[in-house]
Amino acid sequence: MFKILKYSFYDLARSRWSYIYFLFYLLLSFVLLFLNNDLSKAIITLMNVVLILVPLIGTIFGVMYYYNSQEFTTLLMAQPIKRQSIFLGQYFGVACSLSISLFFGLGIPFAMYGLFQSAVVLNFIILLVTGVFLTFIFTALAYNIALSNLNKIKGFGYAILLWLFLAVIYDGLFLIALVMFQEYPLDNFSLIGMLLNPIDLARTLIILKLDISALLGYTGAVFKSFFDTNKGFIISFLMLIIWVLLPVLRIYLVSKKKDF
C-alpha cells in the first residue's frame, strides 16, 4: 500500500493543482493577516473559508483523481498487489497531498506573523486539525461515490450534490426543523443533528474553542455545556474519526468485490 501511496503522492505533487491550492491558502492567509493584523480575527475569517472550501476541494479532487487514474488502476490490478491496497493507497495519496497543501498554506503565514508567541496557538491548531479531518472525510466520500459510478458525469454530479447537501442544504433543513418544533425541548435533537454532519461538527468545534459561542445564541449555551467538558470534546473528535473510518471501510469492502 505504501508504494502506491508514494506514487499517487508524487503524481499529485507534480501536478499544478496542488500548487494552486497551496498558493491560494498562502495568499489568503497573508492578505487576511495583513489587513487584520490580528491573528484571532484572521482565524475566524479563515474558518468560514476552510469550512466551505476544504470539503469542496476534497470532493472534487477525490472524484477527479479516481477517474483520471482508472487506466493506471487497471495496469496495477494485474500486478501482484492486493487490490484493496491499490485503492486505499490512492485515497491516502490524495488526502495527504491535499492536507499538506492546507497545512503549509495556512501554517507558513501564521508562523511568520508570530503565531507561536501568541495565545491563540491552540485555536489555530484546532482549525488545522479540523481542516485535515474534513479533507480526509470528503475525499473518502468522493472516492466512494466514484467507485460506485462508472459514469464520470454521474459521479461528479453526485459528489457535488453531496457537498451541497452537507454544506448548505443540511443547515437549511436543520433550521426549518428547529423553527417548526420550537415549542418542544430541542437540546438533544440539535446536538445530535450537529454531530451527524461533519461540517457542522467542525464549525461548532472551532467556534467554541474561539470563545465566540455567543454567536450561536440559545443553542450555543447547550453546546458550550456539552463541548466544554472533556467528554464532549472527546465525543466530537470520535465522531470525526468515525466519519473518516466508515467511508474508508466501504472503500475497502467495495474494492474487494469490484470487476475491472
Add this chain to the structure above:
Amino acid sequence: MVVVQDLHKNFKKNLVLQGLNLNIEIGKTTAILGPNGSGKTTLIKIILGMVIPSKGEVKFNDINIKNNWIYRKEIDYLPQIADFPSNIKVIELINMIKDLRNKPAKDQELIKYFNLGKYLNTNLGNLSGGYKQKVNLLLTFMFDSPFIILDEPTSGLDPISLIKLKDYIKKEQQKGKTIIITSHVMNFVEEIANHIIFILDGKVYFDGSLKNLKTQTNNDDFEHAIANILRDNNV
C-alpha cells in the same frame, strides 16, 4: 497448471460465461479463440483476479485464487488495449512497475530488442499505437515469469515487429513457459499455439490440439476450420 471449474459470470443481465470448464497445462501454449464478445477477455481477467466470478472457481497450481494475490507473482500479463496513464514517461513507467514487482528485470535487453531507446523520455500519451503496444510487450516480458498471458498481442504491430514478437514467444516456449494467447489473427495462432480452446456463448466448444481441430472439422486450413465452427453455429 490452471484449472477452471464451472465458471459463471454475468454483468447484470448479460450472461458472459455459462459453466466453463477447462485445464491449462504447464509448458504448453494454449490459444483461447472465439468470436467477439464470447468471453475470452473476461475469462483471462478472472484468471488474473481482476473480475470476480459469479459462480465456480479457478485454481492456480492447486491454490484457489479467490481473495489471493500472491499467485500473480508467477504471471506476466499483456492487457488488450494499452491504456496507460498519459502524462508519465516511458522510462518512469518501466521503473515504477519494476519497483512495484521488486524482481530482477531484463528491461535493457528488451528496450534494445523492440527499438524503444529513443522513446524512453516521451510521454506515453504521445506514443503511436504500435509503440504503445511495444511498451506493453516490454512491461509484460521483462520479468521472466513462468506463466505468460497475452491478450491480442499482435494489435497495432508492423510486420517486422510482428516477426520479432513471434521469435520472442518461440524463445519463451523453448524455456518451457506456459503461455495463454487470445487473438483473431489465425496465422499467428497456427504458428504459435499447440493447444486450442474454442469458446462459444460462454461455454467451451472445442478443447484439443490443432490436428484434432482440423480432422474434426474436415478442413486442412486452420482459418477455414474455425470459420466452419462459426458457420455451423450461426454466429
